[in-house]
Amino acid sequence: MILYLFKKKYRGNFSNKGDMDYMFAIRENLIKFIKNYPVTILIFIVSSIIAIGIILFFESYKNAIIVFGGLDKELIEKGEIWRFLTYAFGHMSLFHFLLNMPLILILSRPLERYYGSIFFSLIYMALSISSGIFIYYFYQGSYPLAGSSGAGYGLIGMFTFFVLKYPNKISSYDKRFILILLVLGIIFTLYTPDISISGHLGGFISGFVLAFFISILNKNQNKVSFYHI
Template sequence: MSDNWQNDHGKEYIEGEYEVIEERDLHDNYGRHYSYRPEHAVSIDTRPPYVTYAILGINIIVYLLMNLFGLLFFLNQSQQLLIFGAKENTLIAYGQYWRLFTAMFLHIGIFHLFFNSYALYVYGPVVERLFGKVKFAAVYIISGLTGSLLSYMFSPNPAAGASGAIFGLMGALLYFRQRKRDIFYRIFGTQLIMIIAFNLFFGFVNAGIDNWGHIGGLIGGFLVGNAVGLYKEPVLEGRKILIWLLIVLIFALGLWYGHEKYVYKVKPYIPRSRDVIEADILESGFALKPDKWTVTGHLRLDSQSFNLV
């Protein structure tokens, strides 16, 4: 790395989960083998990770409010989750699409909240510095939505949790690996790949985990990472437009598929208004046992547990 580059750009560093890489570190480690190339350095957002902290705060506040609401109105956990916006396929199919968004801020018990909060605390600041605040927010929210969408499409169980969005952060880091492979392996080695593989395997062998939410979040994070690029990284307009169109197409097809799957799944189909269907489901929720779900009336879901996302 030339002295002129150092004078023009100053000292840049990237703070990761495991170590700090500085410009001189890049020079010392790579200078003997490589001439300077842009892929051997990265610009980061050096401001504190306020967006990560805000999301952590929102998750904790929502959890406390949900439990306080349950205590005041004598509601069990399933009822609390239903009212606060957990993913429930039939309600979504009948128009409550906002549940795809709200489900990512709900948690099923204190341990679920703790582990997701810890994962967000570990990976959130890294991704926020690599992508910047606005791009980080886009990665997190859209990954949470794609996680909820795949869960809606392929998992019959109600679900809640932030893991889809957190897997989206890992998906964004895979984009970082694609763009800055040398720096990626200096920060993470192979550990991040192993963590992703282990968690996906663990999700497949445990029935109470919504692995479709994880897979959807991972895909969403990688796609959004490609669409927005790293912090101060220019993204080709053509590529950006194509990726955003792909994301929109995925959501359109997913919502159509879910509507076809859940609205017309009972034969013979009896046409009923959306308000009547929603009232049946909401009313039946108050007769549920903790952690169980049964929908009565013309539409019926088997008794099942909430899935952790």
């Protein structure tokens, strides 16, 4: 709905009309979408399988989250460090899954298009792990935890950097959309009970810093468009 309203209001209001499009608009059919964004699809499929598995085979979300690789401080201290990554594919509830997955689908596509599928997969894993590390050291609530929101906030952090670094390469529509996501994300993080503020903040910081370092190491990135494959 937000995408539709902004698209209607800011139609044609681009810095370079001929070169720009709506970055977050989904226009591909299903076959082309799968072909162009295999990593985004894989994230969605793995998370969906886990969500369905929890609903069908577990009575307790807590036990299910542990089985499916949730982030648990005691188990990590016992050597199960893979949980810094695997927790990002499970969710604390069906509502949590339904809340996070649209965000991941919307935000992952432009970055997978921009960086390429292989490099984007490394970025997504790095954001998930870094968010998990922030949770491990700073979260004081109950465990286990699961969810892709840390990585999602990491993606928002990357887009925030892009808006500041490459303002002329991003349409006014997309700048506003990113700003709305950022503001809603802050409100949601601060006012939702029992949420992992450290995971969200850690993800955002990691995404912003990661985008900064990639821009330094890869000078050719300045020549790449956010809007075309």
